Amino acid sequence: MMKFKFLIHFVLMANLFAQGSISGKITRADSEDPLLGVNILVQGTFTGTVTNAEGQFKIEPLQPGEYTLFVSMIGFEKHTEKDIVIADKEVLIEIQLKQNVLSAPQVVVTASRNVQDVMELPVSMSVIGPRKIHDRAAVNLVEVMKFEPGISSIRGQLNIRGTSGYTLGVGDRSLLLIDGVPVLGSGAGNITWTMVPISEIDHVEIIRSGGSALYGSSALGGVVNILTKNAPTKAETRFRLKSGMYSEPKYKQWQWRSQPGLFNYLDLTHSRPIGKHSAWVRFHKAKSDGYKRQGWTDANNITGKVKFNFGERYNASLFANYYSDKTALASQWKNAANPFSAPSGEEDDYTEGTKLHLNGFFNMILSDKTVIKLKGSMYDVWWQNHSVTNDNGLDEQKGYGEILVSTTLGQSTQITAGVVGQTAKIRAGVYGDHSSLSMAAYIQAQQRIGTKLTLNTGARMETYFVDDEKLDESLAPQIALNFRMFDWLSFRSSVSSGFRVPAIAEMYSRTQLNIFKVEPNPELIAERSQAGEVGMTVKLPGNKWISDMTMDVVAFKSTFDQLIVANPDDKGIIHFENLTDARITGLEVGASGALFNQTLLFSIAYTNLDPEEIDKDGNTIDTLAYRFRHTLVTTIGTRLMGVTATLENRYMSRIERVKLFQENAISGEDKRVPIHIWNASLGYDYRGWDFLFRVENMFQYYYTELERNMGEERHLSLTVSKKI
Amino acid sequence: MKLICKLTIIYSVLVLIWSCDPPESLEPVSGIEGKLFIEGEWPDSIQATALIVLNSLDPGNLAAGLVSYSTPMVSPSKKSEYFFQLEPGFYFVAGVGLTMDPVLFFANFDSITASGNLPIVQLEKLPSLLSIIDLGNQQVLEIDHTITFK
Numbered sequence: 001m002m003k004f005k006f007l008i009h010f011v012l013m014a015n016l017f018a019q020g021s022i023s024g025k026i027t028r029a030d031s032e033d034p035l036l037g038v039n040i041l042v043q044g045t046f047t048g049t050v051t052n053a054e055g056q057f058k059i060e061p062l063q064p065g066e067y068t069l070f071v072s073m074i075g076f077e078k079h080t081e082k083d084i085v086i087a088d089k090e091v092l093i094e095i096q097l098k099q100n101v102l103s104a105p106q107v108v109v110t111a112s113r114n115v116q117d118v119m120e121l122p123v124s125m126s127v128i129g130p131r132k133i134h135d136r137a138a139v140n141l142v143e144v145m146k147f148e149p150g151i152s153s154i155r156g157q158l159n160i161r162g163t164s165g166y167t168l169g170v171g172d173r174s175l176l177l178i179d180g181v182p183v184l185g186s187g188a189g190n191i192t193w194t195m196v197p198i199s200e201i202d203h204v205e206i207i208r209s210g211g212s213a214l215y216g217s218s219a220l221g222g223v224v225n226i227l228t229k230n231a232p233t234k235a236e237t238r239f240r241l242k243s244g245m246y247s248e249p250k251y252k253q254w255q256w257r258s259q260p261g262l263f264n265y266l267d268l269t270h271s272r273p274i275g276k277h278s279a280w281v282r283f284h285k286a287k288s289d290g291y292k293r294q295g296w297t298d299a300n301n302i303t304g305k306v307k308f309n310f311g312e313r314y315n316a317s318l319f320a321n322y323y324s325d326k327t328a329l330a331s332q333w334k335n336a337a338n339p340f341s342a343p344s345g346e347e348d349d350y351t352e353g354t355k356l357h358l359n360g361f362f363n364m365i366l367s368d369k370t371v372i373k374l375k376g377s378m379y380d381v382w383w384q385n386h387s388v389t390n391d392n393g394l395d396e397q398k399g400y401g402e403i404l405v406s407t408t409l410g411q412s413t414q415i416t417a418g419v420v421g422q423t424a425k426i427r428a429g430v431y432g433d434h435s436s437l438s439m440a441a442y443i444q445a446q447q448r449i450g451t452k453l454t455l456n457t458g459a460r461m462e463t464y465f466v467d468d469e470k471l472d473e474s475l476a477p478q479i480a481l482n483f484r485m486f487d488w489l490s491f492r493s494s495v496s497s498g499f500r501v502p503a504i505a506e507m508y509s510r511t512q513l514n515i516f517k518v519e520p521n522p523e524l525i526a527e528r529s530q531a532g533e534v535g536m537t538v539k540l541p542g543n544k545w546i547s548d549m550t551m552d553v554v555a556f557k558s559t560f561d562q563l564i565v566a567n568p569d570d571k572g573i574i575h576f577e578n579l580t581d582a583r584i585t586g587l588e589v590g591a592s593g594a595l596f597n598q599t600l601l602f603s604i605a606y607t608n609l610d611p612e613e614i615d616k617d618g619n620t621i622d623t624l625a626y627r628f629r630h631t632l633v634t635t636i637g638t639r640l641m642g643v644t645a646t647l648e649n650r651y652m653s654r655i656e657r658v659k660l661f662q663e664n665a666i667s668g669e670d671k672r673v674p675i676h677i678w679n680a681s682l683g684y685d686y687r688g689w690d691f692l693f694r695v696e697n698m699f700q701y702y703y704t705e706l707e708r709n710m711g712e713e714r715h716l717s718l719t720v721s722k723k724i
Numbered sequence: 725m726k727l728i729c730k731l732t733i734i735y736s737v738l739v740l741i742w743s744c745d746p747p748e749s750l751e752p753v754s755g756i757e758g759k760l761f762i763e764g765e766w767p768d769s770i771q772a773t774a775l776i777v778l779n780s781l782d783p784g785n786l787a788a789g790l791v792s793y794s795t796p797m798v799s800p801s802k803k804s805e806y807f808f809q810l811e812p813g814f815y816f817v818a819g820v821g822l823t824m825d826p827v828l829f830f831a832n833f834d835s836i837t838a839s840g841n842l843p844i845v846q847l848e849k850l851p852s853l854l855s856i857i858d859l860g861n862q863q864v865l866e867i868d869h870t871i872t873f874k
Contacts, residue, residue: 253752253862335807336753337864344805571831667792668753669809676747702750710750 020086021060024093026051026071035073035097036233041115043068044408045368053233062086062368070115071095077548078117109180110205110225112446112456113214113416114406119490122446122456122480124535124554124588126151128204135637135646135681137242137692137719139265139286141196141204145224147633149552149588149605150208152652154626155706156193160208161556162584162609163221165626166706167566168518168574171503173221175211178319179228181359181375182218182400190503195323195355197282197303199240199267202229208588209556210531212498213458213478216420216440220500220529228319230307231271231278237724240267244717246291249340250700256340261289263715279306286325291713294330294342294349299323318360326352329387331516332708336669339702339710345388353383359400369409375402385430389512392429399423416458417443424504431508431520437465438501444478456480456494464501464526472526474499488539492554498529502564506576516660518574524564525578531558540593549593557585559614565625568659580613582624600638607631625659626706628652628675644683651676661707675703675711692719752862756817757807760797764873770821772796773847773871777808778816786818786846796826806869815857819847819871847871 026038034055041048042059051057064087071079076097084091111121118127126148138144142158145151152159154166163173169190176183176191183191204226211219246261264287271280284301301323308316329349334341342349359377366372377400384393404418420440427433444458459477463470480494502524509518535554542548562578569575592603609631611624630653637646652675661670678701681694697714705711760775774796780789794806808817822829824843829836836842848871859865 251752251862253864335755335757336809337755337757337807339750569831570833571827664792664809666811667809668811669792671750673748673750676749700749701747704750 019061020064020088021058021062021090022067022069022084022086022093023056023058023060023090024095026055026057026095026097028076029096029098032096035076038071038073038076038097041070041072042368043070044411044414046365046371046406047368058090060090064088069093070117071097073097080117108205109227110177110207110223112414112444112458113180113404114414114446119487119537119539120454120482120484121537122454122482122492123494124150124208124492124533124552124556126206126208126590128206130201130203133198133201135644135683135692136648136679137681137694137717138198139242140193141198141201141224141226142193145204145206146650147603147605147635147648148206148208149554149590150586150607151206152607152628152631153705155709158191158193158224159627160206160222161558161586161588161607162611162624162627163210163558165565165611165624167506167564167576168516170505170509170566170576171500171564172218173500175215175219175223177215177223177225178321178357178359179317179361180225181319181361181377181402182215183357183359183377183379192323192355194286194299194325195301195321195357196226197228197284197301197321199238199269199284200228200280200282200303200305202227208554209494209533210496210498210529210558212474212476212500212529213460213496214442214444216442216460216462216476217438217464217474217500217526220498220527228305229271229280231273231280231305233273233278235270235272238267238269238271238721239724240719240721241265242717242719244694244715246289247700247714247716249713253337254340256293256338261291261295263288263290263717274306276309277307278309280304290328291715292330292333292340292342292710293347294328297325297327299325299327313365314363316360316362319358321357322354323357324352324354326350329385330709333710336708339708340713349387351383351385353381355382356380370405370407373402373404373406375404376400390430392511394426394428394430396424396426396428398425412448414446415443416446417441426504428504430511431504432510434467434504434508436467436504439463452484454482454484456482462499466504466507472499472501474501474526474528488541490537491535492537493532493534495532496530498531499526500564501526502576506564509576516574517572518566518576521575521577524576525562527564527578528561529558531556533557542594544597545595547594547598549591551591552589554588555586556588557583559583566659580621581616582612583614583618584609584611584624584627586610599640600636602634602636604634605632623657625657626655628655642684644681646679646681646683648679649677650679655705658707670707672707673703675705676701688722690719690721692721693717694719752864753809754812754859754861754863755807755809756815756857756859756865756867757805758866758868760794760804760806760819761868761870762797762802762873763870766799767873769823770799770845770847770873771824772798772822772826774820774822774826775806775808775869776818776820777810778818779813781816786820787842789816791815793820796822798826810859812859812861812863815859816855817857817867817869819869821845821847 026035036053038051049057067084069081142153150161158174172190207223211223242265248255266285269282281304286299288297290296303321305319333339334343357379362374364372379398381396400422402420406416408414422438424436440462442460447455457479461475463473478496482492484490507522507524508520510520511518533556538551540549560582563582565579567577586609588607590605594601611627613621632651635648654674663670678698679696683692694717700714703711775794777791778789779791782788792808797804
């Protein structure tokens with residue numbers, strides 16, 4: 001009997017200590033060259049690694065069992081290596097990755113705060129890879145995002161599925177994350193997109209349905225998560241210079257300056273490994289004369305990121321971003337006869353300010369099943385307005401902290417839970433002195449049911465205090481289902497509720513800019529939404545003629561209670577009010593692919609919105625202001641003899657309803673037209689020097705997104721970049 | 725052969741684009757712009773002045789031909805700028821005075837006009853209104869206007 005017990009004990013101990021590993025090599029399918037920096041993740045765990053310069057990797061230790069590896073790298077097709085059986089030895093595998101000309105990442109992290117295959121996402125998401133940013137020589141991320149389904153902007157204010165409309169740049173309904181950590185908006189609750197270090201973006205993930213269940217108040221309309229690059233394994237310096245000029249208006253009556261307006265954008269980045277750690281630092285200078293009299297800007301930006309590696313189980317990251325700018329201030333044109341000029345007396349108005357943003361995280365992998373993440377963020381804003389109609393400023397500090405625990409239960413369930421605290425202090429001439437505090441707790445479970453179904457359930461509870469008084473308390477639940485019928489076809493459906501507490505600016509602003517006078521409304525309450533969607537993603541297997549063909553179709557419906565709207569009264573004084581209930585139903589269709597042996601690339605995105613103000617019984621009262629009913633963006637590109645050529649078109653139907661200045665049929669004032677913009681670019685890579693010539697709005701189409709604000713004039717640019 | 729095929733496709737796409745009807749873009753407008761000057765001292769009864777544009781002239785009922793009006797200039801200002809965007813045609817411009825606070829007037833515009841008792845007085849006599857403005861297509865005329873208070 002004693003011997004038997006000892007035998008059992010020995011077998012158990014042997015099994016406990018039996019550990020294996022997976023190692024191997026990853027190469028390009030076309031040339032068999034090794035690939036550096038390929039991400040490899042063991043499905044259902046937090047264990048992973050990246051390949052070295054020889055394309056080699058090793059994952060250890062692994063308990064005996066059956067594993068699946070996700071292998072991904074931007075620019076290549078995702079590879080899934082299934083049924084790897086680990087006993088107590090090293091398993092060797094070799095994988096070849098096929099190049100993917102569309103170069104969007106196939107594995108994402110934002111939708112459920114965990115690594116997921118894009119075909120198994122519970123909600124609609126757009127992913128923007130570095131190629132799309134490069135091909136547009138973008139300096140502002142919004143310019144790239146506008147080519148994704150469901151996304152538009154009005155005067156730089158991001159609109160995901162028409163959720164935001166235009167609210168004077170205040171109270172964005174989209175949350176910006178950098179490396180998963182919120183970039184806190186100022187008291188105005190808006191996002192400073194020019195702060196985003198666009199040259200250092202690895203990829204961008206955009207949740208297009210509401211994200212309040214995971215990310216809270218600001219994510220009512222969606223989430224934009226920017227994943228920045230990690231430093232490479234050897235030192236490198238990169239620079240990018242974009243220079244160009246604005247065309248003179250094509251009508252002589254509108255021409256307003258004797259010299260063409262110029263713009264220059266410089267990015268200089270150095271990145272290097274520092275022992276086990278790595279870092280990059282980037283300097284950005286932006287100087288533009290603008291296309292209109294009050295369109296100039298002069299900005300400097302220094303960004304840095306340090307990634308710490310403390311062995312296999314601990315890593316951390318620190319990100320710092322300092323931005324200072326002077327920017328012309330204009331509320332509207334002088335008049336319709338002089339649409340590029342500023343109103344009399346306001347020709348020298350400008351704002352100046354500085355912003356400092358720090359964020360960091362610390363990851364502790366407790367086991368291959370459990371990870372703890374600590375996240376922190378700090379935001380300091382100083383801003384001053386120099387205007388003839390007002391001369392006020394703002395000084396604000398915000399802090400954010402989050403603890404997140406994620407664990408895998410068994411083979412099929414992943415639980416993520418966390419607590420969040422956020423505090424802000426604001427001293428502003430426009431709003432007065434105020435403080436706010438929010439506390440939240442959330443939980444999300446992702447469960448695989450069989451081999452084809454993934455169920456996501458989650459909820460977030462959040463409490464808000466303004467000036468030490470409780471403003472609101474909200475619970476935002478979400479349930480989402482993904483059914484991956486085949487490797488190439490998946491369906492998804494989700495229902496969620498969301499909320500957004502009013503920004504300090506919406507409650508307390510008292511200001512005047514030109515003829516616009518804004519009065520405070522401290523009685524504002526949180527707006528709430530219920531959203532649902534049904535979608536389908538198809539990734540067709542390629543052949544010689546068609547490859548990388550992806551199609552995504554989604555129908556959605558969102559209803560809003562007590563939507564906060566900037567509403568001018570009879571005297572023209574604007575109040576932010578819980579004006580109305582609203583309903584937005586819509587359809588998004590996106591398709592992309594490559595034709596003729598990957599010579600001709602195309603992408604197309606169509607969005608249809610039906611944005612309605614409704615009464616308590618759900619009857620339509622009117623169309624919601626500042627929404628495009630139809631948006632169609634198309635891109636075609638080709639590569640011939642080393643030359644890349646791209647042609648883009650962006651169409652948006654005429655905005656049906658505005659709030660500030662109505663069309664006057666008798667006098668012809670404030671006419672609104674649909675938007676048709678054509679862009680073209682031509683790129684060439686010569687011995688490591690990358691040249692991109694680009695023309696935007698090449699047919700000089702004139703339009704207003706916002707009343708009495710002329711859209712951007714045609715501009716030509718040459719971008720030169722080089723990696724040393 | 726492949727290259728010819730690709731070039732043909734690209735050429736076809738470009739021809740298709742160029743052959744489409746050009747979309748309706750904003751174009752230069754026609755209108756009248758200038759400065760409005762006040763000479764003399766504002767009478768106590770007038771709280772603001774404005775220019776109105778008429779496309780027909782009925783001395784007994786100026787409002788019948790009203791097309792547009794400028795942002796009111798409040799007492800005791802002496803100068804302001806104005807711009808009227810107008811369709812091409814014939815117009816008259818006249819200065820009028822508001823006998824009540826313009827903010828209150830516009831805040832209660834509907835009820836005041838419904839009462840039929842407009843707090844507006846004509847500040848210029850008919851002869852000065854007879855200078856007809858002939859506005860052409862995409863033409864902006866610069867006309868300064870002076871209202872004289874005695």
